[in-house]
Amino acid sequence: MPGNDRPILIVPSVLPADFARLGEDCVSLEKAGVDRIQWDVMDGHFVPNMTFGPDVVAAIRPHVTLPFEAHLMIDNPDLYAKQFVDAGCQRLIVHAESTRHLHRSVGHVLDLGAAAAVAINPATPPDAVRYVLDMVDMVLVMTVNPGFGGQGYLATMEPKITAVREMIVRGGYDIDIEVDGGVHESTAAGAVRSGANVLVAGTGLFTDSEGLEHAVTALRARGESARV
């Protein structure tokens, strides 16, 4: 995919981590060589699951030097954006489907001094992000329906990844494409060939029998070898 000569980044979701040892697992992820950590924030309304709030993120912040990004799978993200920035997140990912005024919500994240990204669910067309591309540094194309880890990768999202990458290249934007959901060694190549360069993985990293470092290295290598 032309325009995807961007570095392959590995971003773990801590959803499959041992919540009784979350701090230790995050330290292990840093030692394993990941590029940043993604917090899957869920409110039980936007998605049928609940996870962590800003206090949990803040508790882990002093123990890890990596950047944090909050994947806000919540209704009314404007109400909580400042709390996640104050908790130590450098980037907030806002779902296009979660706010009535996406342009205003992305602008609110920028006003807080954080980087802003926009996410789109499987049924949401790529054009939903068109008029915020001048504001974000990343587009997250979900490759599962959000709410749970360990789901199957939706390869039907690959044409959408390509459509978003073409929009970015045509507009001359400096924007990463992140994929999240069912991303592991056997699915990463399709996502990268389609135009993604940031790989979010949870199950695929935490279930590697050879450990996190092996999983991170193998996933990055798979992504880099898939670039045309």
Ligand code: DX5
């Ligand atoms: C879905 C979550 C998951 C999680 C990683 O709402 O966002 O995609 O990050 O999932 P797996 O375990 O499929 O890598």
